[in-house]
Amino acid sequence: MRIGFDGRLAMGQARGMGRFLRSLIAGREQELIGLCAPGERDEQFRLEAGGFQAYPLWEQFSLPALTRKLGLDVLICPFNTAPLRLPAGVRLVLVVHDLIFLDEAADGGQAVSWYQRAGRLYRRAVVPRVIERADHIIAVSEHTEQSIRERFEIRPGRIRVIPNTLSADWYESPGATAQRRPYVLTVSGEAPHKNLAAGLQAFARCNQPGRPGCHELKVAGVSPRHHARFQELARHFGIGGLVEFLPRVEEAELMRLYREASVFLFPSLSEGFGIPVLEAMASGTPVVTSQCTSLPEVCGSAAMYFNPRSVEDMAGALHSALTDEALRQEMSRLGLEQARKYHPALVAGPIQAFWGDLNEE
Structure with missing residues (x-):
């Protein structure tokens, strides 16, 4: 045949x-x-x-x-x-x-x-x-x-x-607590259903320059020709200096970004699967994501969920994850267990x- x-x-x-x-x-x-x-x-x-x-x-x-x-x-x-x-x-x-x-x-x-x-x-x-x-x-x-x-x-x-x-190397050496740095990671895109504008607004409600416990936001996956538009939106929300739009990154660098992030934010309105949340869980990174379409199926009980059409709900979930270290450690443990189901x-x-x-x- x-x-x-x-x-x-x-x-x-x-x-x-x-x-x-x-x-x-x-x-x-x-x-x-x-x-x-x-x-x-x-x-x-x-x-x-x-x-x-x-x-x-x-x-x-x-x-x-x-x-x-x-x-x-x-x-x-x-x-x-x-x-x-x-x-x-x-x-x-x-x-x-x-x-x-x-x-x-x-x-x-x-x-x-x-x-x-x-x-x-x-x-x-x-x-x-x-x-x-x-x-x-x-x-x-x-x-x-x-x-x-x-x-x-x-x-x-x-x-x-x-x-x-994911390839087997995603499951090797997940990020330890000591490796974590004070930034939130999102792997998104410029398409409207990725809901990045709402994600920026929710992040702004939790993080402002000079506020105690302030985090940065690193955004991967957006085409460089759209960086300026989203950067202007970040400035409008008062977080222009906290948001970094990354150029195309190789897989090894992306893996490092996941393993060092404090929290992974995924504000998408619709997904057929949601590979980024699986990458985050396999990296031991706490996932804060939408409660819609395939994402609860993929993340199970490991993620903290929000209504992606409510900036307030999204900001509340993100704030809870960022301010509760014990919660993050438990989410990391559950995420690693959930990710193994897709080994x-x-x-x-x-x-x-x-x-x-x-x-x-």
């Missing part, structure tokens, strides 16, 4: 969806065929390139053409979307990370750039149709699986949950079951 996968978003140091693909195909990188655009390279994959560069055109036209040319029996599309048409007889495996783009309430229909608006419209047009036709659907959380079942008619056996995981050695079970079922068909 010849199996191919869309590898374009998993090249190099991947996060999010790309990292999920790498976990799914671990140990099979040279058996499977990765499909990409001309000029793209990754020595870990066995790649076949061709077609357009622009992703939507490549996905809808070049990907089916490569599938036909290579005589694939199965195509794995791990990034929510897939070609609307494939050659006859090709089975489609679709990985769905979230349905946020279908939820107007998650971002109020807003987007911060034309690229994000175009991407949301593309996913809205494509994803419902490919969910309907996919032979196998993988959801990254029970929340995402439930969201799919509520919106679409899914026959039994078509959908399974394989959660995100790669455990997630390997449902991954192996997926490959076993696929090969038996």
Whole structure:
């Protein structure tokens, strides 16, 4: 059986969806065929390139053409979307990370750039149709699986949950209390559903320059072209000197940032899984996060939760975590226990079951 996968978003140091693909195909990188655009390279994959560069055109036209040319029996599309048409007889495996783009309430229909608006419209047009036709659907959380079942008619056996995981080194040497420094870390983005503006406002209510016990806030994940806008917002809230927007950081540096932070703040309105909260828990960092979508599933009883649409509630939860050392130590202990549920050695079970079922068909 010849199996191919869309590898374009998993090249190099991947996060999010790309990292999920790498976990799914671990140990099979040279058996499977990765499909990409001309000029793209990754020595870990066995790649076949061709077609357009622009992703939507490549996905809808070049990907089916490569599938036909290579005589694939199965195509794995791990990034929510897939070609609307494939050659006859090709089975489609679709990985769905979230349905946020279908939820107007998650971002109020807003987007911060034309690229994000175009991407949301593309996913809205494509994803419902490919969910309907996919032979196998993988959801990254029970929340995402439930969201799919509520919106679409899914026959039994078509959908399974394989959660995100982290590489094993995330679970080694979590940050000790003595290592902690007086800053709050958030790993966010500029998209409206990440709710960063509310996070800045809540942080400002807990921390003002010169106040006893004042912390800094380090923000990773926001595109540099949006730093100035959020920095101006921080100045408006009176915390401009306390907030640092970090450039793109390598994974080793990100791991250090987690392990030295006093608290991790995650104000998102909607997540399909929420990899940053898992990274924080695996680092032994207390998590203060939203009480919505997949986050209670991933964090369990380890996190302190708040209503993400209430700045006051968010600020109260953050203040409690920052001012109670005993609470932070207990949250750290519970977080480490919760994170182990997503250790790669455990997630390997449902991954192996997926490959076993696929090969038996």
